[in-house]
Amino acid sequence: MDFIIDLKKDYSPYFRAFIKAQGLKDGDECKGYEYINWIAGKNEEFRKSIGLDEYTPYTKEQKKMFLKFINGI
Numbered sequence: 001m002d003f004i005i006d007l008k009k010d011y012s013p014y015f016r017a018f019i020k021a022q023g024l025k026d027g028d029e030c031k032g033y034e035y036i037n038w039i040a041g042k043n044e045e046f047r048k049s050i051g052l053d054e055y056t057p058y059t060k061e062q063k064k065m066f067l068k069f070i071n072g073i
Helices: 013-022 032-050 060-070
Strands: 002-004 029-031
Touching (some): 002 032, 013 032
């Protein structure tokens, strides 16, 4: 599935982080699998960095930390 970026849309904060990380602008195209691969990789990287296995759900605080992580904050 192709997406055409429209920065006026109300995207999830995770997809917005992807747009920012990839340097996408209005009218740019991306594939759905590109986002899925990116967010899955970031999830794996973050979990390793905090010592969390792949099956344990994030706490509310870890969700906030993950959003900061993918936004480069």
